[in-house]
Amino acid sequence: MEMLVEVLGWTSVAFYILLLLFNGMKNMRLASFLSVANDVVWGFLIGVLPKVLLNLVVGSVTFYRYLCDFTNASKAVVNLVLVLMIMGLTYFVYFAVNDYLAHPSLGLLLTWFDFVIILTALSVKQIRLFQFFMLCSAFVGGYAYYLLGIEQMMVIKTIVASITSYKLFIHPKFPELEEKIIFWKQS
Numbered sequence: 001m002e003m004l005v006e007v008l009g010w011t012s013v014a015f016y017i018l019l020l021l022f023n024g025m026k027n028m029r030l031a032s033f034l035s036v037a038n039d040v041v042w043g044f045l046i047g048v049l050p051k052v053l054l055n056l057v058v059g060s061v062t063f064y065r066y067l068c069d070f071t072n073a074s075k076a077v078v079n080l081v082l083v084l085m086i087m088g089l090t091y092f093v094y095f096a097v098n099d100y101l102a103h104p105s106l107g108l109l110l111t112w113f114d115f116v117i118i119l120t121a122l123s124v125k126q127i128r129l130f131q132f133f134m135l136c137s138a139f140v141g142g143y144a145y146y147l148l149g150i151e152q153m154m155v156i157k158t159i160v161a162s163i164t165s166y167k168l169f170i171h172p173k174f175p176e177l178e179e180k181i182i183f184w185k186q187s
Helices: 002-021 025-046 049-070 075-102 106-123 127-148 151-170 175-181
Strands: none
Touching: 002 025, 002 151, 025 049, 025 127, 049 075, 049 106, 075 106, 106 127, 127 151
């Protein structure tokens, strides 16, 4: 079981990075589904309820946006998913506020704020806005994890900052560089 937990921990990092590499929202959303599924299972196995809750909310937001943007789902189905997403967000806010009140610290507050930024990033329709919010998340979350002393997450946020900075500032000027580095077709 420990080996599975270790593998899921590292695949969590890989999926998180993978969703930042895409230049199109459809592929990013598909990568997000993989990341959510991995992290929900991993969160259950390591017994971290906030990770499970956060990823269920992330999954609902991603699923809602995917339905709206890339399918011809009926309005009733879209509205049902929207209601479920709002219920999940409401419980997430309740959980976050109670968690902060039980353990008040700037690090924890910034961690919950980072989650809000990530949810906002996943809610947008344009890849540039997604990348901008993820860049903001890298700095807010990086500082939060620095305050909490979680080195692995600081490394992940540094990688996120590097990838999103590249996507926002270098890729627009030198897109051919990415075509030489990355071997799959972007959409």
